[in-house]
Amino acid sequence: MPTRYVESSRLPTAWGVFDIHGFDDLEANKEHVVLTMGDVGDGEPVLARVHSECLTGDALFSLRCDCGNQLEAALKAIAEEGRGALFYLRQEGRGIGLLNKIRAYKLQDAGADTVEANEQLGFGADMRDYSVLKPMLEHLKIKQVRLMTNNPRKVAALESAGVAITERIPLRTDSNPHNEKYLQTKGSKLGHFFGH
């Protein structure tokens, strides 16, 4: 089995006490986590977020993207409901990795948009593989979700993992002068459901 559940523990956060569940993706050699609150395995739709790792935005306060804001908004929404799940997938830089993302940022500093920068480096626009979600969802017994996303590929990924999406909840975040082009490119080239 390529993905192995390892262990769970409590994880107190600024917004409340979550449980953190660790998974080892042996095929890709990545460690993923899910933060849950409440009983997510009761079969009822679960407020959920599939979040891709962004070290610069999630942990280092970068304004180049909206990742940190989205992460915070999702955890807050789950805590407000008292029930939900946040899948934190280690797919840094839409799957190209941290150092290649920095290479892409350098090209963006010279005028490329996010998609052009990836392509100039020889990558596709979005290299993420969501197949790891299936064993994680099965372990947590999540069968239906209300998904917080603007990304149609995440909707498709969950559906192909056998999960019903009962609702898609747009996750809007504020733009700033540094992430305006990033957000615009999501809408114009990556098919995100918004008109930034």
Ligand SMILES: Nc1nc2c(ncn2[C@@H]2O[C@H](COP(=O)(O)OP(=O)(O)OP(=O)(O)O)[C@@H](O)[C@H]2O)c(=O)[nH]1
């Ligand atoms: N290659 C590349 N990746 C980036 C860039 N900026 C952010 N990222 C990555 O993009 C991903 C953003 O993922 P998510 O926060 O899950 O968001 P999303 O796929 O846009 O979809 P939403 O659910 O609508 O937020 C993370 O893996 C970031 O590291 C960039 O300029 N280039």
Ligand SMILES: [Zn+2]
């Ligand atoms: Zn980011």
